Amino acid sequence: xxNFKSDKTLPPKTAKDELFDAxxxxxxxxxxxxxxxxxxxxxxxxxxxxxxxxxxxxEKIKKILDExxxxxxxxxxxxxxxxxxxxxxxxxxxxxxxxxxxIFNPASMPSSHAQPxxxxxxxxxxxxxxxxxxxxxxxxxxxxx
Amino acid sequence: MTSSRSPQIDWGRxxxxxxxxxxxxxxxxxxxxxxxxxxxxxxxxxxxxGAAMEFFESCQRGKWKPKNPDDDPFPMAYxxxxxxxxxxxxxxxxxxxxxxxxxxxxxxxxxxxxxxxxDQALNRLLAKPVIGVADVDAKILAETFYPYAEGRQDLIDxxxxxxxxxxxxxxxxxxxxxxxSQEITSEDVTDRWQVLRYNYTRHR
Numbered sequence: 626x627x628n629f630k631s632d633k634t635l636p637p638k639t640a641k642d643e644l645f646d647a648x649x650x651x652x653x654x655x656x657x658x659x660x661x662x663x664x665x666x667x668x669x670x671x672x673x674x675x676x677x678x679x680x681x682x683x684e685k686i687k688k689i690l691d692e693x694x695x696x697x698x699x700x701x702x703x704x705x706x707x708x709x710x711x712x713x714x715x716x717x718x719x720x721x722x723x724x725x726x727x728i729f730n731p732a733s734m735p736s737s738h739a740q741p742x743x744x745x746x747x748x749x750x751x752x753x754x755x756x757x758x759x760x761x762x763x764x765x766x767x768x769x770x
Numbered sequence: 771m772t773s774s775r776s777p778q779i780d781w782g783r784x785x786x787x788x789x790x791x792x793x794x795x796x797x798x799x800x801x802x803x804x805x806x807x808x809x810x811x812x813x814x815x816x817x818x819x820g821a822a823m824e825f826f827e828s829c830q831r832g833k834w835k836p837k838n839p840d841d842d843p844f845p846m847a848y849x850x851x852x853x854x855x856x857x858x859x860x861x862x863x864x865x866x867x868x869x870x871x872x873x874x875x876x877x878x879x880x881x882x883x884x885x886x887x888x889d890q891a892l893n894r895l896l897a898k899p900v901i902g903v904a905d906v907d908a909k910i911l912a913e914t915f916y917p918y919a920e921g922r923q924d925l926i927d928x929x930x931x932x933x934x935x936x937x938x939x940x941x942x943x944x945x946x947x948x949x950x951s952q953e954i955t956s957e958d959v960t961d962r963w964q965v966l967r968y969n970y971t972r973h974r
Contacts, residue, residue: 636856645798646931648945649916649970650963652791657783659964663790666972671782674789678781681819702776703826710781762865 672714679707776829779843781822787844788818788851790971795855797970812858821851841937890951908933918969923971 638646646652664674684703689697719727792814796803811822825847828834834846874914910934919925931937931946940959947954 636853640796643938644911644932647938648929648963649794649918649967650960652794652852653845654960654963655787655791657787657965657968659968660787660790663793663968663971664786671786674785674887675781677815678819678822680786681816682823685823698824699827701829702830703823706776706779706826707781709778713778714782729802 660699675707675711679704682707776826779826779829784825784843785818785822786848788821788847789814790857791848792802792818792821792851794967794971807858810858810861817851817855817858820854821847823851824854875921878973905934918966920969922965925962925966928959928966 628649640734660724661671664670682700686700686704793803794811795817796807801807801966806813806816817918820911825843828846829843836843852958894947915929915933916926919929927947928943931943935942935946937946940963942958943959944954944956947959
């Protein structure tokens with residue numbers, strides 16, 4: 626539990642509010658899953674909501690700055706807080722080398738993750754298939770002729 | 771850098787709950803959540819974002835300090851949003867309050883008759899609560915909510931318990947719905963509420 630204690634008394638709910646609460650449940654009790662489902666039906670994701678809030682805050686900062694010439698520090702702090710949150714939620718970028726290495730490293734793959742097995746062999750290691758070896762021999766013979 | 775005084779807030783988790791509740795507040799009060807309240811520039815999204823901003827300000831002032839990372843900011847943000855909504859509706863409704871509050875006009879003619887059927891039924895039911903399936907006002911109210919049950923009898927049962935039996939708490943609804951063949955718990959009622967809320971809020 627947080628240490629929050631309301632400094633404002635909630636206005637008493639009307640009879641209509643109480644009726645709606647009794648039919649649909651109090652708003653305070655909305656679950657994450659239910660909220661996600663509802664917003665999905667409106668075609669809006671959590672990420673979009675956060676982005677919209679960020680834009681809203683940016684516009685508010687600009688408006689206050691234009692009107693008063695003062696930078697609203699609280700809103701700037703909020704904007705930074707939202708940006709930090711977005712950075713934290715963004716998947717970590719993976720370099721190309723690291724990505725390729727992960728693909729071809731069977732040890733890094735979970736056993737449940739079915740992947741095709743590639744048989745890469747370098748010529749330095751002499752890793753040629755029988756077919757390749759035959760073609761190579763034929764070419765060498767042609768050159769010698 | 772984030773202010774040292776403000777904790778990192780899970781904005782996505784907070785907003786995804788504030789937004790449907792804001793939409794529900796609008797719908798419940800007879801307003802379109804996609805449009806601004808008459809005479810204001812406050813839409814459901816502006817209301818939710820405004821609450822988020824005011825909540826953050828409260829954090830900065832030390833009114834909300836989570837003791838652990840799992841502390842939920844939603845209850846405080848919800849209270850802010852609810853208070854703001856009431857304030858906005860009251861301020862926007864001042865001009866029409868004179869038309870809504872009195873029940874008769876200057877000639878003594880009832881103004882209740884001009885209200886939608888739902889409000890008429892609710893007003894009469896609250897003035898003289900009557901329990902019984904034959905009561906016309908209760909039936910109007912029930913019929914208003916039935917579409918959100920989408921044909922599911924278990925959800926219709928909850929609506930009936932609220933309308934016809936004046937049940938308000940989940941325990942009261944559960945008691946009323948429990949039969950010798952089936953026990954209904956408060957948790958069952960809460961689950962049904964979630965479905966009803968989902969059906970109600972996703973209707974545009």
